[in-house]
Amino acid sequence: xxxxxxxxxxxTKRELGGRLWLxxxxxxxxxxxxITERERNKMALKINRWRGPSM
Numbered sequence: 779x780x781x782x783x784x785x786x787x788x789x790t791k792r793e794l795g796g797r798l799w800l801x802x803x804x805x806x807x808x809x810x811x812x813i814t815e816r817e818r819n820k821m822a823l824k825i826n827r828w829r830g831p832s833m
Contacts, residue, residue, distance in 0.1 A: 793829055800825045 784792065804825060808818040 797825055797828060800828065 801822065804813075804818055804821045807813045808815065813821070
């Protein structure tokens with residue numbers, strides 16, 4: 779079996795979904811006191827630049 783390449787639209791949706799989940803967990807970690815505000819902000823910048831793995 780071979781995998782079909784994702785269309786650009788599907789890839790964009792996957793990347794957006796990945797960033798949304800990362801941003802959500804980043805905020806939860808901050809709210810629970812696991813990370814500092816500075817760490818949350820640094821991670822938010824990285825999340826916004828992140829591109830998911832190509833499939």
